[in-house]
Amino acid sequence: MNKKLSKKELKDKYNINMWSEDKIALFQDTLLKWYDLEKRDLPWRRTSDPYKIWISEIMLQQTRVDTVIAYYKNFLTSFPDINHLAEADDDRLLKVWEGLGYYSRVRNMKEAAIQVVTHHDGIFPDNYEEIKKLKGIGPYTAGAIASIAFQQAEPAVDGNLMRVLSRLFEIDIDIAKPASRKVFEAVMYHIIDQNRPGDFNQALMDLGATICTPKNYDPSISPVKEFNASYVNETYLNYPIKSKKKKKKIVNYFAVLVQNDKGEYLLEKRHEDRLLANMWTFPLIEEEMISRDSGWKSFEDTDLYELNDLKKDLLMRYVKKKYSLNINLGIHSSGKISHVFTHLHWNIYAYRASTRNSIEAIPSNCEWVHETKFNDCVFPVLQQKIWKSSQEITLL
Incomplete structure (x- = not known):
């Protein structure tokens, strides 16, 4: 799929009504003004260092923000840069990660650090496609790093963001299916702010974490409720569409x-x-x-x-x-x-x-x-x- 589908293709293939350019600009302005006033003060938002942003994004996968903060600070004290991580003793690395779970994540991080040292002279790559080649980094994490650290207009699409977009555009696509992410990426390429892509991605993340939540969702308090098709049409209880996971x-x-x-x-x-x-x-x-x-x-x-x-x-x-x-x-x-x-x-x-x-x-x-x-x-x-x-x- 061409990641930059036209508005017509989005409509014809997925019944997604994309906004006009004027409406997109107004949405960007409204969302970012809210973000500037209400954004969560998190330690990884005080840096543009791709290494530190990468560490935070990996830790935040399947882990609560308030839990991650202490681990993030301790990890950077132990491994302050990519060279230290590449040379890390395996037992010490696992000990620093202990309690976060999903230990393959930190093992992949060390392998990725070795890749950066070996193939990029220890300098974190600044290109989305190169970032995505690193061990353990998928499209979401690559998009987050590229947009936040390097201000590249790449979407960071995860389940949180798909939930937000599903409600904004009344998207009738099952977000539990891996193939669905490509459709949401296509939507994001139309609406992402070209000048502040990192802030835009993080603003949508904050919107999903604080207002557009999975449960107890009240769209009437959203700063972008006027843009929310599911709120305007009173269908927000129908979104997102998500099939049940197989029983473990x-x-x-x-x-x-x-x-x-x-x-x-x-x-x-x-x-x-x-x-x-x-x-x-x-x-x-x-x-x-x-x-x-x-x-x-x-x-x-x-x-x-x-x-x-x-x-x-x-x-x-x-x-x-x-x-x-x-x-x-x-x-x-x-x-x-x-x-x-x-x-x-x-x-x-x-x-x-x-x-x-x-x-x-x-x-x-x-x-x-x-x-x-x-x-x-x-x-x-x-x-x-x-x-x-x-x-x-x-x-x-």
């Missing part, structure tokens, strides 16, 4: 908190080709791994807060086989921990165990670590949830 696959796990006679816990470093790669967790044992060989029926809908004799025996055997440890296993869980990934929903039942075999040969990717040393390990949020749950008093 539910996977059940046991987290076994094995403590030795020195008070240390068994931690396992996750393999690099699995979720939570290269991060430390208590042993996580998938229900399917046990039931597959034992004939134990899947317990997806079963209460696992307590182990019967069969389940206890199977778990102890599995730990003996995989970790070379004889354990004493409690039968009461400290609780169920839920953790959601993009396509998976994990239910984890945490159980405490003890062993005297701390000198036995455990797998090479495992270590005995005292809780006072946990801060030295790179823990995913899931591990933090499990540990917190194990410390809480339970009525079970």
